Amino acid sequence: MIQFGHNNIQPEDINRCVSVLQSGWLVNGPVVEELEREFCHFTGASYAIAMNSCTACLHTACYFLKEKQGISKLKVPDVTHVASAHAARMAGLEVELVDVDPQDGIMLPEHLTGEEVIVHLAGQPAAETTPNTIEDCAHALGSKYSNGGHVGTQGLCGCFSFYPTKHITCAEGGMLITNNRELMEFARLFRGFGIDRPPQFRSKPGEYDSLFVSPNYRMSDASAALLIGQLKRFEDNRQHRIKIARIYEEELKGVVELPSWRNGTSWFIYQIQTENRDGLVEFLKKKEIQTSVHYRRPLSQMSAYNDKFTGANSQRFADTVLSLPIHQGIMESDAREIIQAICLFKNS
Numbered sequence: 001m002i003q004f005g006h007n008n009i010q011p012e013d014i015n016r017c018v019s020v021l022q023s024g025w026l027v028n029g030p031v032v033e034e035l036e037r038e039f040c041h042f043t044g045a046s047y048a049i050a051m052n053s054c055t056a057c058l059h060t061a062c063y064f065l066k067e068k069q070g071i072s073k074l075k076v077p078d079v080t081h082v083a084s085a086h087a088a089r090m091a092g093l094e095v096e097l098v099d100v101d102p103q104d105g106i107m108l109p110e111h112l113t114g115e116e117v118i119v120h121l122a123g124q125p126a127a128e129t130t131p132n133t134i135e136d137c138a139h140a141l142g143s144k145y146s147n148g149g150h151v152g153t154q155g156l157c158g159c160f161s162f163y164p165t166k167h168i169t170c171a172e173g174g175m176l177i178t179n180n181r182e183l184m185e186f187a188r189l190f191r192g193f194g195i196d197r198p199p200q201f202r203s204k205p206g207e208y209d210s211l212f213v214s215p216n217y218r219m220s221d222a223s224a225a226l227l228i229g230q231l232k233r234f235e236d237n238r239q240h241r242i243k244i245a246r247i248y249e250e251e252l253k254g255v256v257e258l259p260s261w262r263n264g265t266s267w268f269i270y271q272i273q274t275e276n277r278d279g280l281v282e283f284l285k286k287k288e289i290q291t292s293v294h295y296r297r298p299l300s301q302m303s304a305y306n307d308k309f310t311g312a313n314s315q316r317f318a319d320t321v322l323s324l325p326i327h328q329g330i331m332e333s334d335a336r337e338i339i340q341a342i343c344l345f346k347n348s
């Protein structure tokens with residue numbers, strides 16, 4: 001079976017995690033702080049705030065825009081995970097769904113007005129941002145803009161996911177990066193009930209204030225421990241994905257529609273487009289090749305949104321797109337087996 005997902009948790013990561021569990025300091029501890037420092041170093045961002053999901057990070061950023069900047073509506077691409085839009089709705093913002101690039105599903109630059117969540121879909125870096133753009137970087141660890149900067153550092157903030165299918169994982173986790181000091185201070189409070197002091201900074205046990213109502217979005221130190229080694233090994237991960245992407249690109253040219261190769265992509269997934277996508281999915285499944293679809297239903301078709309808008313591009317993209325496996329568990333021989341199966345299907 002060629003699996004679509006794969007995690008790269010190594011014995012050294014497990015050992016680090018076990019040490020944390022034995023240390024007795026499980027939350028708000030030094031390992032979360034170490035991960036945050038490593039993340040700043042990796043991305044070049046001034047601040048990194050660890051949370052328990054990317055959705056938590058997106059929600060925090062949306063809430064900040066509403067409370068501190070008086071924004072009431074955000075544009076969201078019609079092709080993305082529901083979290084990109086749910087976060088805005090949960091913060092009490094209106095969501096306006098907008099159309100995407102027909103080739104790679106990324107929000108069209110003409111929709112950038114300074115009030116939007118953009119998504120670096122499949123790890124492909126969106127070209128433009130504004131100072132208020134929330135960058136959904138769930139797919140885009142290691143992706144760079146054309147100027148060489150890490151995604152998530154150009155707009156207001158970047159929000160990353162450590163869900164199991166992602167480049168690096170701790171089961172559930174997220175990271176918000178920003179260069180904006182006010183957002184950093186807000187996010188540190190927002191992720192922990194609005195409480196102004198963690199236990200190690202209290203003059204007397206239980207002596208703290210809660211400044212405003214907010215959820216518990218903290219990351220545990222055990223989760224952070226799992227991520228530190230994966231982040232350090234990330235370049236190997238990225239190089240491996242690039243090698244597999246080049247094989248797909250060379251050998252699937254002319255067979256199916258290929259993604260435009262945006263410079264700086266870290267190839268979270270390799271998305272092709274083809275008519276009779278679902279026929280191909282079934283064919284590959286019979287050959288024990290797992291695939292996925294990001295995303296089969298545009299948000300405008302979801303009951304939660306049920307929007308009258310259906311972008312011409314987003315609907316076609318959703319109907320034809322297919323994600324092929326591309327991760328450190330995929331060997332060159334696996335990629336060639338997948339290519340062979342796709343060619344066989346197309347010629348049948």
Ligand SMILES: Cc1ncc(COP(=O)(O)O)c(C=O)c1O
Binds near residue numbers: 053084138160162
């Ligand atoms: C584009 C995108 N944004 C946000 C999320 C939400 O991430 P999390 O599960 O860490 O909350 C996902 C999850 O897969 C995603 O794919």
